[in-house]
Amino acid sequence: MKKRPPAMIPPSLIPLPTAPSIARRVDELELPFSRHGVDPYGVDKKELAKFFTLLQFLYQRYFDIECVGVHNIPGRGRAMLVGNHSGGWAIDALMVVASAFLEMNPPRLAQGMAEKFLQKVPFVANFSNRLGQFAGLPEHCIRLLEDDRLLMVFPEGARGTAKLYRERDSLVSFGTGFVRLALSTATPIVPVAFVGGGEAIPTVANLYGLGKRVGLPYIPVTPYGLAIPLPVRFKILYGEPVMLEGSATDTDEVIGGHVEHIKSKIAALITQGRALREGEITAAEVKLS
Amino acid sequence: MKVLVTGVAGHMGRLVAQQLLAHGHEVIGLDRRAWYHPPEGIKVYQADIRKRPAEDVFRTQQPEAVIHMATVTHLTHRSEDRYRINLKGTQAFFEHCHRYGVKQAIFVGRHTYYGAAPDSPLYHTEAEPPMAVHTFPELSDLVAADLYAGATLWRHPEIDTAVLRCCYTLGPLRQGTLAAFLRGPRVPTVLGFDPLFQFLHEQDAARAIVLALTKSLRGVYNVAGPPPVPLSVVIREAGRQNLPIPEPLFRAALGRFGLPQLPRGALEHVKYPVVIDSAEFKDATGFSPEFSEDATVHAYRDA
Numbered sequence: 001m002k003k004r005p006p007a008m009i010p011p012s013l014i015p016l017p018t019a020p021s022i023a024r025r026v027d028e029l030e031l032p033f034s035r036h037g038v039d040p041y042g043v044d045k046k047e048l049a050k051f052f053t054l055l056q057f058l059y060q061r062y063f064d065i066e067c068v069g070v071h072n073i074p075g076r077g078r079a080m081l082v083g084n085h086s087g088g089w090a091i092d093a094l095m096v097v098a099s100a101f102l103e104m105n106p107p108r109l110a111q112g113m114a115e116k117f118l119q120k121v122p123f124v125a126n127f128s129n130r131l132g133q134f135a136g137l138p139e140h141c142i143r144l145l146e147d148d149r150l151l152m153v154f155p156e157g158a159r160g161t162a163k164l165y166r167e168r169d170s171l172v173s174f175g176t177g178f179v180r181l182a183l184s185t186a187t188p189i190v191p192v193a194f195v196g197g198g199e200a201i202p203t204v205a206n207l208y209g210l211g212k213r214v215g216l217p218y219i220p221v222t223p224y225g226l227a228i229p230l231p232v233r234f235k236i237l238y239g240e241p242v243m244l245e246g247s248a249t250d251t252d253e254v255i256g257g258h259v260e261h262i263k264s265k266i267a268a269l270i271t272q273g274r275a276l277r278e279g280e281i282t283a284a285e286v287k288l289s
Numbered sequence: 290m291k292v293l294v295t296g297v298a299g300h301m302g303r304l305v306a307q308q309l310l311a312h313g314h315e316v317i318g319l320d321r322r323a324w325y326h327p328p329e330g331i332k333v334y335q336a337d338i339r340k341r342p343a344e345d346v347f348r349t350q351q352p353e354a355v356i357h358m359a360t361v362t363h364l365t366h367r368s369e370d371r372y373r374i375n376l377k378g379t380q381a382f383f384e385h386c387h388r389y390g391v392k393q394a395i396f397v398g399r400h401t402y403y404g405a406a407p408d409s410p411l412y413h414t415e416a417e418p419p420m421a422v423h424t425f426p427e428l429s430d431l432v433a434a435d436l437y438a439g440a441t442l443w444r445h446p447e448i449d450t451a452v453l454r455c456c457y458t459l460g461p462l463r464q465g466t467l468a469a470f471l472r473g474p475r476v477p478t479v480l481g482f483d484p485l486f487q488f489l490h491e492q493d494a495a496r497a498i499v500l501a502l503t504k505s506l507r508g509v510y511n512v513a514g515p516p517p518v519p520l521s522v523v524i525r526e527a528g529r530q531n532l533p534i535p536e537p538l539f540r541a542a543l544g545r546f547g548l549p550q551l552p553r554g555a556l557e558h559v560k561y562p563v564v565i566d567s568a569e570f571k572d573a574t575g576f577s578p579e580f581s582e583d584a585t586v587h588a589y590r591d592a
Binding site: 008009010011034039041042079116117119120121122123124125135136137139144207288 | 412536
């Protein structure tokens with residue numbers, strides 16, 4: 001009897017079947033998978049296929065998503081998706097990952113820089129790491145960009161997901177680390193606007209005290225209690241890539257200028273995304289530059 | 290070349306000595322433990338590295354190169370003695386090297402130097418500081434020995450000193466930290482955590498150490514081989530049963546039900562990965578492992 005070669009991957013954490021079309025797209029990903037289907041960071045092909053099968057359902061059936069300007073994401077090579085947070089938790093990140101995988105040809109895996117506290121939460125860290133979503137550390141950013149990966153960054157951080165319903169299209173202050181990292185690795189920045197997250201998870205309050213007790217920054221509360229996203233319309237807009245010029249060691253003032261530049265690009269995209277969502281303009285009228 | 294190996298009676302020490310011999314070197318061993326039947330050609334002196342007779346070996350034998358492996362690894366062996374061997378022994382070792390004209394010295398350290406924590410990155414580079422000092426205080430003597438060894442580069446610049454931070458070893462000898470952790474039929478893990486583990490076949494580890502000698506390496510280098518593997522897979526492929534335990538019960542369960550005893554700090558190393566980038570070592574030596582990750586863990590299982 002021929003012995004089956006051992007697969008050096010752990011059992012799946014997603015008890016769902018894999019769509020064959022998704023498995024084929026996972027095969028098209030340009031990542032250095034080993035003969036076991038695992039990349040050097042532990043990103044696991046089989047788990048990706050199951051995850052994207054689930055995401056495809058959410059992306060194409062549950063939510064109503066329109067994605068504009070996906071051609072602005074470079075097909076290969078390093079790039080940084082920089083977006084706004086919209087929704088009580090990172091539903092926007094999930095959908096951006098889904099759109100880079102489902103709308104691009106060949107697909108790309110957007111790798112998020114997740115909140116560091118997630119690494120302490122049982123199962124969450126394990127699960128997200130196998131899908132290429134790592135702790136938001138500068139070391140990870142630099143390494144992934146130097147490996148020519150597609151990075152996804154939300155410079156608002158947890159302050160951004162904590163926006164209430166009435167603040168849904170606003171931008172809170174940006175971290176500046178992403179600009180220095182983009183400059184030091186010569187990475188183009190693709191501004192991303194995500195509109196509709198506030199409607200999907202209409203946060204009316206955030207419980208900071210209770211959150212702290214269970215190891216989360218806060219717990220979002222919606223009028224219907226839990227922060228389960230509603231099946232609403234989302235608009236994802238990808239702006240033209242911006243190649244910043246300067247040095248990573250410039251003063252905070254100079255770096256702050258770059259941050260404001262990117263932030264204003266995202267703000268302009270959000271305004272248009274909102275108009276698009278309200279039916280005031282069509283996708284063809286959106287200006288992505 | 291005349292090479293002295295300290296800690297030669299240990300499992301890695303023996304492998305390194307044998308490989309050096311096979312490469313045509315003249316090999317002398319030093320260990321406070323006995324190696325009863327060393328292969329012909331390896332002369333073993335039984336002495337404690339910190340004591341006078343060990344210095345005599347340096348004085349009378351005049352080795353050109355030395356490999357320091359006389360550090361105590363057993364994490365459960367927590368005593369004053371271990372601390373003294375790891376620090377005072379390393380200090381004595383480098384002083385002898387300087388005094389007796391040794392040209393090349395290799396310190397074999399561990400990748401756990403970097404420590405495991407929720408905010409520690411995958412793929413540590415040599416320039417990173419030792420997080421292990423606070424994540425795993427029991428390792429602090431080894432961390433200090435590593436840093437002390439590295440300081441030899443400026444303290445005694447005439448010696449070509451290489452500090453190797455080796456990942457775990459695994460293989461048919463079933464010795465070492467990871468092998469000890471995997472020894473029982475059931476291996477405890479923390480429920481909801483499955484860190485990447487990096488390991489090297491013991492023969493490959495010995496080859497890497499010999500290669501560092503051959504290439505007269507100078508500086509600090511991470512030494513790793515095949516890509517890292519999740520702990521749950523290591524356990525499964527080693528033919529063991531993974532026993533995920535919720536974190537609040539983890540410490541209470543250790544040492545009972547046939548589970549291994551672990552020091553307090555080890556918890557973080559079962560929850561989070563320590564993965565090193567050994568690109569610099571590969572560039573400097575051309576090292577590539579002969580054993581894949583599967584072959585290595587199966588060699589451990591089938592031994």
